[in-house]
Amino acid sequence: MVKTWDQLEELQPAILRMIKNSIVKNRVAHAYLFEGMRGTGKREIGLLLTKALFCESIIDGFKPCEDCHNCRRVNSGNHPDVHIVEPDGLSIKVDQIRNLQAEFSKKGVESLKKVYLISGADKMSVSASNSLLKFLEEPSAETVAFLLTEQPQQMLPTILSRCQILAFHPLSPQAMIKQLVENGVESVKAPLLAQLTNNLDEALKLNVDEWFAQAQKIVLKLYEVLEKNSLEALVTLQSEWFQHFKEKEQIHRGLDLLLLIFKDLLYIHLDKQEQIVFKGENERLKQFALKTSVRRLSIQMSAILGAKRKLEKNMNPQLMMEQLVLKLQEGSSFV
Numbered sequence: 133m134v135k136t137w138d139q140l141e142e143l144q145p146a147i148l149r150m151i152k153n154s155i156v157k158n159r160v161a162h163a164y165l166f167e168g169m170r171g172t173g174k175r176e177i178g179l180l181l182t183k184a185l186f187c188e189s190i191i192d193g194f195k196p197c198e199d200c201h202n203c204r205r206v207n208s209g210n211h212p213d214v215h216i217v218e219p220d221g222l223s224i225k226v227d228q229i230r231n232l233q234a235e236f237s238k239k240g241v242e243s244l245k246k247v248y249l250i251s252g253a254d255k256m257s258v259s260a261s262n263s264l265l266k267f268l269e270e271p272s273a274e275t276v277a278f279l280l281t282e283q284p285q286q287m288l289p290t291i292l293s294r295c296q297i298l299a300f301h302p303l304s305p306q307a308m309i310k311q312l313v314e315n316g317v318e319s320v321k322a323p324l325l326a327q328l329t330n331n332l333d334e335a336l337k338l339n340v341d342e343w344f345a346q347a348q349k350i351v352l353k354l355y356e357v358l359e360k361n362s363l364e365a366l367v368t369l370q371s372e373w374f375q376h377f378k379e380k381e382q383i384h385r386g387l388d389l390l391l392l393i394f395k396d397l398l399y400i401h402l403d404k405q406e407q408i409v410f411k412g413e414n415e416r417l418k419q420f421a422l423k424t425s426v427r428r429l430s431i432q433m434s435a436i437l438g439a440k441r442k443l444e445k446n447m448n449p450q451l452m453m454e455q456l457v458l459k460l461q462e463g464s465s466f467v
Contacts (some may be wrong), residue, residue, distance in 0.1 A: 135176045137195045143173045143307055147298050151177070155184050155194040161296040162271040165253070167284040168300025175251060177300075178278035181245045182214055185276065198379035208388055219255045226259035233267055236275060243268040244274040253279035261288050267273065268294040291385030302330045312336070323409040324348075327392055330386070343376075344385075350376055351389040358460055359423060365457045374450060383449050384440060391436045397421045398429045435459045 141148045151333060154160045160181070166174040183196035183206045188236050190196065205211040215235060217228050239366035251257075256264060265288060268277065277297060280288060303311070314320050315332070317339050325335040333347055338344045350372050356365040377386040396408045400421040439456040443449065 135173070135180070136181060136198060140173055140177055140180055141239060142310070143146050144177060144300055144305055147173075147177060147300060149413075151181055151184075151300065152194045154183075156454065160185065160276060162275060163268055163277040163295040164277065164280065165279045165284065165295035165297045166300060167297060169302055170282055170329055171329075171333060172300040173300060174280045174300055175249070178249050178280060179206060181278070182249070182276075183210075185245060185247060185306070186211065186213070186243075186396045208369070213243065215246070217248065217250045219252045222255065223324065224250065224252065224256040224260050226257055226263050229256070229260045229263040229267070233263070236267075238306075244272075245276075246272075246274065247276045247278070249278040249280065251280050253291075254281040254283040258319065263291055265294075307365050308332070308335070312339075320411040323411060325463060327409050328388060343382075346376060347382075347386060348389060349412075351386055351393065352410075352416075354457075355393050358457065359420070365461065366454065369453055369457060373453065378450075378457070380449070383443060383453075387436055387443070391433060392430050393417075394433045394436065397424060398426065401426050401429070432460050 137148065138268065164178075165182075166178060168174055183198070183203045184194060186202040186206060187196040188200040188202055198204075198207070202211065206214055208437070209216070213373060215232060217232060220228060232248055236248070244359055250264075268291065273275075277295075279287075284297070305323070305326040308330065309319075309322045311332050312322040312325055312335055315336055316372060317325065317336070321339060328338065330334050351370075354365065354368050354373060357368050368392065373386070377383045392409055396410050396413075396417050397420055399405060399407045400418060404416075407415060408417065435456060439452055442452050
């Protein structure tokens with residue numbers, strides 16, 4: 133979905149301020165490195181600046197109009213002087229960079245301006261990186277490069293030194309919730325998704341994922357039986373939890389959901405109910421909160437974080453979960 137300047141300004145205001153100043157003062161760098169988590173708007177802002185460079189009816193001296201021939205062609209991926217390079221399989225190959233160099237040795241089709249955007253720039257092979265380095269060392273006056281990465285530490289320091297580096301910050305939960313609702317997610321579900329991921333695409337997939345819907349039910353049930361007796365909780369682990377949360381990533385997701393239940397209970401105790409994320413379970417959570425204390429919740433949340441650390445260290449997941457259930461029932465620390 134095409135994002136306008138105003139929409140992106142809500143997500144990355146500091147980045148857009150810097151870009152606006154560069155355009156207005158005619159100081160656009162020849163190479164930018166956009167670094168930050170997936171879903172923070174790196175690609176969209178790269179294309180936004182590209183449109184500003186080519187726009188035939190620029191607004192206020194910096195905003196692309198989104199309606200002219202050039203803006204529409206950039207949005208549709210059909211502008212002859214805009215080239216996007218993506219990983220071919222697991223990496224960006226040297227031939228992809230050489231083809232880009234060959235393309236840029238020709239004159240622009242419609243003007244002297246040319247833009248290239250390299251997505252996943254940290255995935256360049258060693259030869260591709262060296263080839264790009266030569267390209268960056270001799271930039272033509274009208275060429276602008278955008279290198280997008282989540283892992284700048286994986287890139288050659290010599291490439292980084294030739295780019296203006298802009299760090300994209302994770303979206304605030306409020307901005308994420310707004311984005312989700314605008315993309316059709318029910319307002320009651322958006323806060324939970326916004327706490328679990330900072331990536332819009334991932335959140336939208338989770339929203340319609342049957343596995344995730346079932347995961348929430350199992351986690352809520354586990355909390356409910358935790359408050360009854362240890363035997364029932366251990367039975368629920370065997371009959372439901374271990375059947376559903378099999379891979380390490382899935383177990384982490386389950387623990388994250390469990391942690392969010394305890395956070396919600398804490399918010400109820402602190403009279404911050406607007407921060408609850410399990411919105412659809414509001415009444416049940418209020419009943420659960422009556423049976424516990426802030427101190428106990430704090431200890432239990434520490435226990436879950438301890439379990440996540442143990443999982444990262446490859447502790448047996450079944451043993452880890454059984455220990456966690458017992459510790460959660462005791463309300464003692466999980467070291």
